[in-house]
Amino acid sequence: MxxxxxxxxxxxxxxxxxxxxxxxxxxxxxxxxxxxxxxxxxxxxxxxxxxxxxxxxxxxxxxxxxxxxxxxxxxxxxxxxxxxxxxxxxxxxxxxxxxxxxxxxxxxxxxxxxxxxxxxxxxxxxxxxxxxxxxxxxxxxxxxxxxxxxxxxxxxxxxxxxxxxxxxxxxxxxxxxxxxxxxxxxNVTEYIPKNYVFDCTSLFPPQDIALAFSARASKHNQIIHKTVTKRFILSDSVIKDLRKKCSMDDDHDNVNYPTRVEAVVAFLWTTIIQSSRKRLKRHEILLTVNLRKRMVPAIPPHSIGNVFQPSRAQWEAGEEKIADCKILTKKVSNDLRKMEDGYIRKIFENGNFFKGMKERLKMVANKSEEMGTFAVSSWCRFSFYETDFGFGKPSWYGTCLNYINSAILMDTSDSKGIEAWVTLDVEDMEKLEQNSEFLSCFSVSLSQTV
Known part of the structure; x- marks a missing residue:
C-alpha cells in the first residue's frame, strides 16, 4: 500500500x-x-x-x-x-x-x-x-x-x-x-544529569582527514540498488538458547556466558561467513562500542558527539576451516574486553589509526585475497522505549539506515528481545536464509523485508 x-x-x-x-x-x-x-x-x-x-x-x-x-x-x-x-x-x-x-x-x-x-x-x-x-x-x-x-x-x-x-x-x-x-x-520540573557538552579533543585531537574521507566515500558507494534489508526478531527465549549455544562447552556454571548482544553478533557472523558466495580466506566483524564509561576518567554518559569505536575480530580460514559459533563468540567477547582506556589511547597515538587504515585499505584492494567485512551497530539498552513526551511511551521505533554488509540491533518493545536489521547483497541474503544453522534459530522468529 x-x-x-x-x-x-x-x-x-x-x-x-x-x-x-x-x-x-x-x-x-x-x-x-x-x-x-x-x-x-x-x-x-x-x-x-x-x-x-x-x-x-x-x-x-x-x-x-x-x-x-x-x-x-x-x-x-x-x-x-x-x-x-x-x-x-x-x-x-x-x-x-x-x-x-x-x-x-x-x-x-x-x-x-x-x-x-x-x-x-x-x-x-x-x-x-x-x-x-x-x-x-x-x-x-x-x-x-x-x-x-x-x-x-x-x-x-x-x-x-x-x-x-x-x-x-x-x-x-x-x-x-x-x-x-x-x-x-x-507544569513540573524534572531533573536529569547535565554535562551534555564535553570537549573530547584532548583525548582524540582533530586531524586532517583526507584519507578517512576517501575511505568513507568508498563506503557510501556501497549503498547500492542490489541490496535487501530484512528485520529478524529474536525473542527472549531464542536469545537465551543462543547464549547457551555460543558458550564454551566447559562453561557449566554460566559464569562466562556471552551477553545477549555478543551471542547475537557472533551467531550472525558465523552464519554470514558460512553463507557467503565467496571462498573467504579472512572475515572481519566490526561492533560499535560506546567509550563513555570505558575511558579514565569516564566521559559524561549523557554527552553529545561521537564517543564510539568499533571492536574488530577476525576469522581466518587457516585457523578454522569451518566458522564455529563458539569460537567466534570467544573472539567477539575477547575483542570487546580489549576496548578499555589504555587500548583505545594506543589506537590513536603516533599515527597508529591511519597506519591501520592504510593496511586495511591495501588488504581490501588486494584482489588475490578474498576478505569479507560485516559491521554491527548495537542500539540496545539506549532506552528509546522510555521516551515519554507526556503522552505515554512509544509502541515501536525504527530506522532506515541500510549499508550493505551491516546490521543494526535494537531492543524489542518488551526490552527482552532484539530486532536485527540486516542488509546484504540480494544473493547473499538468499543464501543466508537457506542456511540450516540460521534457520534453526530464526525459523521461530519473524523475518520481514523492510
Missing part, C-alpha cells in the same frame, strides 16, 4: 535563550570527524491515545516550545558545521516539520518498510550524505518531523547529523526533549 504523507508546515525552531559568547564554538574531535556524512535517522511511534493530549494542544505548540528549550541545553545542535574542525553554535536552529499521514499507524508499524519510514523523516539520510562539502554549513544539524496519523497516533521522526551525535547522543536528545515536553505539559 502506498503511504500518503502531506506536509502541513515547515519552520525553524531556535533556542529559547541565546548561546553565551563563550560557548559559540564546539570543537570536533577526531571521532566526530570520522563519523559518516549523513544524519542518524530514528522514528518513534506513539499510538492513538496521543489524540487526547493533542485535543488540548492542537497546534503542537508544546512540542515546539520544549524543542526550543532543548536546543538551549544542547546548544551545538542549533548550530552549523563550518569546517572539518568546528561547529559554530550560532543559534540558527533546527528544522521542524508537521505532516498528516492518510492512514492508520498500524499499517506502517505492523509491516514496516524503509521507504515508508523515510517519508516520516525530514530528510533522506543517505541522499544527504552525497551533498557537496561546500554546502555543509547550510545544512541543519537537527531536523524533526511530527507526523499525525488518521487514527490519532503520532510518529516523531528525527534526523541528527552524525558529526555531532552517535546513537547514545541521539538517545540523550530524545530523552531531554521528552523530559522538557512532559514538564511543559504537566
Amino acid at each position: 502506498a503511504l500518503r504523507v502531506e506536509i502541513v508546515s515547515r519552520e525553524i525552531i531556535r533556542p529559547s535563550s541565546p548561546t553565551p559568547d563563550g560557548l559559540k564554538s564546539f570543537k570536533l574531535s577526531f571521532l566526530d570527524q570520522l563519523a559518516a556524512t549523513l544524519h542518524v535517522p530514528l522514528v518513534l511511534f506513539y499510538p492513538g491515545s496521543t489524540d487526547q493530549f493533542y485535543q488540548k494542544n492542537s497546534s503542537y505548540q508544546t512540542l515546539k516550545e520544549s524543542l526550543s528549550l532543548t536546543l538551549t541545553e544542547l546548544y551545538p545542535l542549533a548550530g552549523r558545521q563550518k569546517s572539518q574542525y568546528l561547529i559554530e553554535c550560532n543559534d540558527e536552529g533546527a528544522e521542524y516539520v508537521e505532516s498528516r499521514v492518510i492512514c492508520d499507524m498500524a499499517s506502517v508499524t505492523e509491516h514496516p518498510k524503509l521507504d515508508h519510514l523515510r517519508m516520516l523523516l525530514p530528510y533522506n539520510p543517505h541522499q544527504l550524505s552525497s551533498q557537496n562539502q561546500l554546502s555543509m554549513d547550510q545544512v541543519a544539524l537537527l531536523a524533526v518531523q511530527v507526523n499525525r496519523f488518521s487514527c490519532g497516533g503520532i510518529a516523531i521522526g528525527v534526523c541528527i547529523r552524525h558529526v555531532i551525535a552517535d546513537a547514545a547522543a541521539t538517545a540523550t536528545f530524545f530523552r531531554t526533549w521528552a523530559r522538557n515536553n512532559a514538564s511543559c505539559y504537566r
Whole structure:
C-alpha cells in the first residue's frame, strides 16, 4: 500500500535563550570527524491515545516550545558545521516539520518498510550524505518531523547529523526533549544529569582527514540498488538458547556466558561467513562500542558527539576451516574486553589509526585475497522505549539506515528481545536464509523485508 504523507508546515525552531559568547564554538574531535556524512535517522511511534493530549494542544505548540528549550541545553545542535574542525553554535536552529499521514499507524508499524519510514523523516539520510562539502554549513544539524496519523497516533521522526551525535547522543536528545515536553505539559520540573557538552579533543585531537574521507566515500558507494534489508526478531527465549549455544562447552556454571548482544553478533557472523558466495580466506566483524564509561576518567554518559569505536575480530580460514559459533563468540567477547582506556589511547597515538587504515585499505584492494567485512551497530539498552513526551511511551521505533554488509540491533518493545536489521547483497541474503544453522534459530522468529 502506498503511504500518503502531506506536509502541513515547515519552520525553524531556535533556542529559547541565546548561546553565551563563550560557548559559540564546539570543537570536533577526531571521532566526530570520522563519523559518516549523513544524519542518524530514528522514528518513534506513539499510538492513538496521543489524540487526547493533542485535543488540548492542537497546534503542537508544546512540542515546539520544549524543542526550543532543548536546543538551549544542547546548544551545538542549533548550530552549523563550518569546517572539518568546528561547529559554530550560532543559534540558527533546527528544522521542524508537521505532516498528516492518510492512514492508520498500524499499517506502517505492523509491516514496516524503509521507504515508508523515510517519508516520516525530514530528510533522506543517505541522499544527504552525497551533498557537496561546500554546502555543509547550510545544512541543519537537527531536523524533526511530527507526523499525525488518521487514527490519532503520532510518529516523531528525527534526523541528527552524525558529526555531532552517535546513537547514545541521539538517545540523550530524545530523552531531554521528552523530559522538557512532559514538564511543559504537566507544569513540573524534572531533573536529569547535565554535562551534555564535553570537549573530547584532548583525548582524540582533530586531524586532517583526507584519507578517512576517501575511505568513507568508498563506503557510501556501497549503498547500492542490489541490496535487501530484512528485520529478524529474536525473542527472549531464542536469545537465551543462543547464549547457551555460543558458550564454551566447559562453561557449566554460566559464569562466562556471552551477553545477549555478543551471542547475537557472533551467531550472525558465523552464519554470514558460512553463507557467503565467496571462498573467504579472512572475515572481519566490526561492533560499535560506546567509550563513555570505558575511558579514565569516564566521559559524561549523557554527552553529545561521537564517543564510539568499533571492536574488530577476525576469522581466518587457516585457523578454522569451518566458522564455529563458539569460537567466534570467544573472539567477539575477547575483542570487546580489549576496548578499555589504555587500548583505545594506543589506537590513536603516533599515527597508529591511519597506519591501520592504510593496511586495511591495501588488504581490501588486494584482489588475490578474498576478505569479507560485516559491521554491527548495537542500539540496545539506549532506552528509546522510555521516551515519554507526556503522552505515554512509544509502541515501536525504527530506522532506515541500510549499508550493505551491516546490521543494526535494537531492543524489542518488551526490552527482552532484539530486532536485527540486516542488509546484504540480494544473493547473499538468499543464501543466508537457506542456511540450516540460521534457520534453526530464526525459523521461530519473524523475518520481514523492510
